[in-house]
Amino acid sequence: MVSVLRVLFATLMTIGLPAIASAQQTGPETAEPAVEAPAPLPVIRQILVEGNQRVEVDTVLSYLVIQPGQVADERLTNLSIHTLLATGLFSDAQIEHRGEIVLVRVMENPIINRVVLEGNQAIDDDKITDEIQAQPRAIFTLARAQSDVQRIIEVYRRSGRFAATVTPKIIEQPQNRVDLVFEISEGPVTGVRRINFIGNESFSDNRLRRELVTRESRWWRFYGSNDNYDPDRLEYDRELLRQFYQNRGYANFRVLSAVAELTPDQDSFYITITIDEGEVYNFGTVTVSTEIQDLNEDYLVALLPVREGDIFRGELIEQSIDSLTFAAGVAGYAFVNVRPVTQRDRETRTVEVEFVIDEGPRVYIERIDIAGNTRTLDRIVRRELDIVEGDAFNQVLVDRSRNNIRRLGFFEEVELEETPGSAPDRARVRVQVTEQPTGELAFGAGFSSTDSFLVDLSISERNLRGRGQFLRFRVSVSGTRETIDVRFTEPRFLDRNLAAGFDVFRVNSDFLSEASFQTASTGGSLRLGFPVTAQANLQLRYTLRNDDVQVYSTASQALRDQAGSRVTSVLGYTLNWSRLDDPIEPHNGFRFQFSQDFAGFGGDVRYVQTEFSGSYFKGLFGDVVASFNMNSGFILPWSGDSVRINDRFFKGGSSFRGFEVAGVGPRVVTRDDTTGELVRRDALGGRLYAIGSLEVNFPLGLPEQYGVRGSVFTEFGTLGLLDEGDQIDEVTGQLFTVDDLALRASAGVSIFWDSPFGPVRFDFAQAFMREDYDKAEFFRFSTRTGF
Template identity: 25%
Template sequence: MTRPMSRRLLTLALASALSLPVWAQAAFTPFTVSDIRIDGLQRIGAGTVFTYLPVERGDTLDQGKAAEAVRALYKTGFFEDISIDHQGSILVIKVIERPAINKLTLTGNKDLKTEDLIKGLKEIGLAEGETYNPLNLDRVTQELTRQYNNRGKYNVSISPSVEHLDRNRVNLTITIKEGKAAKIRHINLIGNDRYPEEDITKDWESHTSNWMSWYKKDDQYSREKLSGDIEKLNSWYLDRGFVDFSLDSTQVAISGDKKDMFITAGMTEGEAYNFAAISVSGDTILPKPEIETLVSFIRPGNVFSRGLLELATNSVTARLANIGYAFAKVNPVPTIDRDKRTVAIDFQVQPGPRVNVRRIVFKGNSRTADPVLRREMRQFEGSWYSQAAIDRGKVRLDRLGYFETVDVDTQPVPGSDDQVDVTYTVKETTSGSISAGVGYSQLSGINLSLQLSENNFLGTGNRVSMALTKSNYQKRYDFSYMNPYFTDDGLSLGYNLWWREFDYSNYNVAQYSTNSGAFQVFMGLPLSESDSVQVMFGIDSNQILAFEGSTPPPMVDYIKAVGQNTFHSWRTQLSWGRDTRNNYFTPVVGSTQNLSAEIALPGSTVEYFKLQYDVAKYWPLSQALVLKTGLNLGYGDSYGKNYSRNLCFTAPLPPIPPTTDNPNPTQPPAPPPPSNPCLTTSTDYIKTVTATGLPFFENFYAGGIASSGKVRGFTDNTLGPAYVSGFGYRQPLGGSVLVAGSVEAIFPKLFDSPAARVSAFLDFGNVYNGYKNFSASELRASAGIALLWRSPMGPLSISYALPLRKKDGDQIERLQFNFGGQL
C-alpha cells in the first residue's frame, strides 16, 4: 500500500512541476538580466513600470526576485494580470492593463451633493482618467450605503454598472435610489421621575411627526442626530445638578418594512447637588484675583451645572488666548461630597507657552490680491497670538462680500512650541457683474441696461460702477468710484457723477418730470471695528418740468413762488453707520444702523435739510429661524428764507343767460390780461403762492417693494398725501415725514443655497406732510411671504402680501416682484 501511494504522489508532483508558469521554472535557474522587455502596455509608459520594478539590468534574477517583481507591479493597481518569462538573458514581462475610467456618472443622489461625492470618490481613486479597480467600486457601494443608513435611509439602493469601451476604457455609472428616511414613530424615556418627557426632549433634533416636520424634517431618523440628542439628555441633567446621572441603555428598533423607528432610552437620575467652594490654582499668568473674577458668577450654594463650568473655563482660556497663550488649558477638578450633596471646584490653570504668530497665509483668493485681505487683519505677523483678533479678521473678511465662505485654521510651526501659522481659506464668489440685458418690474416696466458693477475691481477691493439705464420713466447715466483704503488708516475716497431724465408720472407719483445732473465727492473714516462716518459734498442742478392742468397745483405753485424751474444746490451730507452683521449676504446675527443728515447749503436755490435713520437687527432664534426687525424714519424741512409771491389773475366775464329769443347765446371771450392787472378793474384777483418746507421733489414716499418706505401689498409710492383732481384721478405727493418698519421671520435652512431665502413679514408705514400731521391711526400695515434670490441673471425679489390695515382710496397690489434690481 505504501509503495503504490508514494508512486502516485510522485506522479502528481511531476505533473504539477510541468504545469508551472515558465517564469517559475526559469526561476530555479538564476540568470543575469541583460535587458528588460515589457509587453502589453497601452496607456502606461514603460518608464512608469520601470519606476516600480525592483529589477534592473545586470541583476541576477532568481525565484525570490521574480516573485518580488510580480508583487510590486500588482501593488501599483495598474494591471489585471502579470507574467514573467525570459528569452535567453532578456527578461520579458507580459501585462494586461486595467481599463481607464472614461466617464463617471452619479444619478439619483439628492441627500448627498454630487460635488461632494465626486470629491470623495477621487480620494479613493475613482475619477475620470484614473485606472479602474473593481475593489474600489465595492468600497464605494459599502460606504454610500453606510452614509445613507446614518441618515435614516435604510431602503437605499446603490447600483454600480460598468460599460466597457474600445481602447481599454470603461464608463462607470453609480445609480442611487435613496428611498425615504425612516420616520420616528415613538420616543420613550424610562427613569425620568423628576421631569416630563416633553421638557427633556424639547430641544432635541429628533422628534415624532408634528406640524413643523415638513420644514424641520425632525421626524426623520438620523444616527448623528440621535447621538447629539443623547448628549443633550446627559447635559440636561448635569446642568440641573444631577452629578450621578447615568444613561443605562439606548435602543433603536426598526420596523420590518424599514420605514418606522422606535427609540427607547433608560436612565438613572440620581440626586441633585450644589456648588461648594470655588477656587483657582496653577500658573494663572494674570493676577489671580483677575482670573477669580472671570469665574465669580459660579457661587457656592447654587445648583451644580456643567454648562456653567464650561462657560467659566472658556472665559479663562479666551482671556489667556488673547494675550498669546493659544494652548492654555483650564481643568475644573471636582471634589464631590455625596453626604452633603455638594461639589467643590478647583480651576487648575495650565497656560502653556506664550505663542507668537509667525506667518498669516491666505488660500483660495485666486482673484483678490493678498493686500486686500491682509488689510482686514487685526492679528499681525510677529506679534503675540490673540484669538479675538484672529476671529475679528474672519468676520471682516466675511463682511466684504467677496467670498462665499471664510475658514480660519491655526497650526503649530514644526519644531517650535511657541510659534503658530494662521491660515485663512476663502472661497471667492461673484462680487460684481458686467451685463447688457433686460429687466422688468411692475413699477418700471421693461428696463434696458448696460452696466458694469464691480465691488472688487481687478482684485484691488476698489468699487467701480458704470451704468446706462432706460425704462419707461427714466434715462440714467451713472459713474461711481470708491477706494475703501485711500490711506492705510482706512480713509475711503469716492466720486459720483450722474445725469438723469426722470418722468415721475410713470413712477406712481404726481405728473411732472426732471432733468438733473450731479457731481459728488465723499470720504469715509472708520471710528471703530463696526462704526464709521462719511461726509459728502456735491453740486447738482435739477430742472423741473411741470404742466398746468396736469401737474398738481401745490407743485405748480411751489415753482411759481420760487420764480424759476431750475434748482441749483450746493449739497453736503454727514452720515454715521454701524455694521455688526456676521455676513454680508446672509446675516443671521448682528445689526446695521445708518444716521444721515443732508443739507442744501446756503446759496442754493432753496435751502433745506433731510434727516434719516435706518436700523435693522437680526435675532437668531434657532438654526432654522432668524427674526429681523427694522425701522426707517425720515424728516425734512426748509431753513432760512421762504419764497412768497403774489400772482394776479383776471376773472372771466359772467356768462350771458339764455332767453326765449336767444336760447344759445354766444359767450363773450375772456379779456386779455392788462399790462398791470392788479391795478385795473374789480374783476382782477390776487393769489399768493409760497415755497416753504421740504421741496416736493425731495419728498419721501411709501408703499410697495421699491420705495424708501417699503410696505409690501400696496402699490409703490402711493401711500400718504395725494392730490385728487375733479375727475377722481389721484396723484401721490409724498411727504416730509417718513415712518416705516417691518418684522420679518427668515428661514435660512429652507434652501441649501445661500443665494436664496424665504421669509414671512409684517410691514407697516406711511408718509406725512409735516410732523404735526403724524397720526399712528394713519399707518398702513400688511403681512405676507417673500422670496429673495440672487439668480445668475441678477437679483430677483417676489412678495405676496395681504393688507391688514388699509383705507378707502388705497391702491392694493398683492403680488409684487422686481427683477434686475437690488435685493
C-alpha cells in the same frame, strides 16, 4: 607570561587538530569520494521586460529589488514580484531567470474608460461620483471596485435606503481599457415608523421628538429626508437631547441607549431611546482663578453670564469660556486656556464652577496662506487681515479678520484655520475662501393696491477684475420715477485705507398724481471714506446737482412758487458704527448710521439735513433672531430759505410697509360737494420723520437647501412738520390736512425665498393705525438674480 603562552598553545591545538585529522583521513590508504560543491549562482547581466503597454520599462525596473550586477537570489526575486503587484499597476507579474538574463513578464491592469451609473434615480450622479474612487483614466482593480460598491451602499444608507444593492460590471474596450458599470437597485426608502422614549418623566415624548433632527415618517414630509433612518443622524440626536436637558438644569442627564429595530416588512424602523433624566441642579458658587496679574478676577466674574442660584445650563459654561477668552485677548493675552472645573453637590443639588485661566505658550504667525481665490487677487484678501507674518497669534484678531473678509461680499464661505509651523512656537494661518458670483443682474418689481408698478434693473460688479472695485449701472422705471445712474468705488485709493468713488445720475420724478409736481435732477458726487476705529468709518461727500421743478397749474400757490430750475451744492458726511457678530447674517449686536448734509456752499438752496438709522439684533433661540430698527430724519432751512418739495421726506412702500410710496404724511384734502366723501389729493411730504420696526426672523421648517425663511413684523412712525406757509393756499385760503405728526402703525409677515433664479421677498402688511387721508398698500414683492 607563561600562562599566556599556554592559552595560545591550547587554542592553536584546538584549531589545528581537526585539520590534521582531516588530512590523515584523506591519505591514500583511507581516502573517500569528495562531496561535489554546489554550482555558484549566476550574476545578473541584463533584465528584460515584456508585456508592458503603458508603463515605461524604466518604471518597471525601478520597482524591482534585483538589479544587474547582483547574484540571482530567489528571495529577492519573490520580493520583486510582490513589489510589482503592490503598485496596483499590474494584475500579474512573473520573473524567469535564464542564466545571466532575467525576463520580467507583466500584465497591466486596465484603464477605466468611463464610469457609468445605472438605476440611480433618487440620488444624482454627482453625489455618488464624489464618494467613489473610480474615475475615468484611473487604473482599474477589482479591490477598488468592491470598495466603491461599499461606498455607494453607504451613500444610500445615509439617504434611508437600506435595501439598496450595487453590482459592478466590466465591459472590455480596445487598448486594455474597460467601462466600469455600477448597476444599482435602490430599493424602497426605509423610514422611521415610531420614536419612543423610556425614562422620561419631566418631558413628554412629543416634546422630546421636537428636539430631534430625525422625524417620524408622515405623508406630508415628502420634501425632506429627516424621516429616513440614518445612524449618524441618530448619534447627533443623542447630543441634542443632552444639550436640551443640560440647558434645563439636568446636569446628570444621560442617554443610556438608542436602539433601531427594523420592522419585519423591512419598510421602516422603530427607534427606542432610553434616558436617565437625573435631578435638576442650580449653579452654586461661580469663581474665576488665574495667575495672570493683569487680569482682575472680580472683573472677570462680572463679565460671566453665569450667576449663583440660576438653573444650571450647559450652554452658559461655553458662553463663559468665550467671554473669558475674549476678555483675556483684549487685555493682550491671546494665548490662554480656560478650563471649567465643575463640582456637583448631590445634597444641595448645585454645581460649583471654577474657571481656571492659564497662560499658554506664545505662538507666532510664520506664514499666511490664501487658498480658493480663483478670481480675487491675493492682496485684496490679505489687506483685510488684522494679522501679518511675525505677529503673535491672537484669536480675537483672527476672528475679526474673518469678519472683514466676509464683509467684502466676494466669498460664499470664509474659514481661517491654524496649522502647526516649522517649530513649536510657530503657526501657519490658512485662509480658505470659496468664491461666489460678485456680478449681479438685479431685477426688482413692486405692486400696490392702486396699480403702482416699479421695475428696477441694474448691472453691478462688486469685484471688478478681481481688484475689489465696485461698478454699477442702474436703470429704474416706475409710475413716479425714472433713474439712470453710474457708481464707481475704489476701496483702497492710492493703496491706502481710503474708499474713493464718484456717482453720475439723472433722476426724473413724476409726482403729478401724488403731489402735483415733477422734477428732473442731473448731477454727480464725489465720495471719500476711511475708518475711524476698528468698528466705525466716516464717509465724506460732495454733490452738485441741478433740479428742474415743474408744478401743475392747479397746485397751491406755495408749490407754484417753487417751480423752476435751481442748483444745489451739498457737502455732507456719514458715520457708520457696527458691532455685529456677523456682517452678512447677524444674530447679535448693533449697527448705527448718522449723516448730515449741508446745502448752501454755492448754489441756490440752503438747508441742513440730518438722518439717523440704527438696528439691534438679538438671537432668541436656535436660528430665530429678533431685531429692532429705528430711522429718523430732520431738515432745517437757513438764511431765510424754505424747504422745497423735492427736498422733503416722502415715506411708504419699502420704507414703511403697509403704506404706498408717499402714502404717509400731510396731504391736500378736499371733500366732494355732492357726496361729502373725502378726496385725497397731493402728498406734501414733511421735514421730519421717525419710523421704527420690530421684527422676528425665523426658519419655516423646510429643509435648509430650499432657502425659505419668514418673519413677522410691526412698523410704527410718523411724518410731517411743514411750515405754515406750506399748509395754507395763499390764493384760496384752503387749509391742507392737519399736520399733527399723527402716529401710524402696521403689522404683517414677510417670506424670503432663495429661489433658483435669485432671492425673492414677499411682504404682506396691514395698516391698523392710519389717518383717513393716508394710502395703504397690502402686498409687495421684489426679486433679483446674479451672474
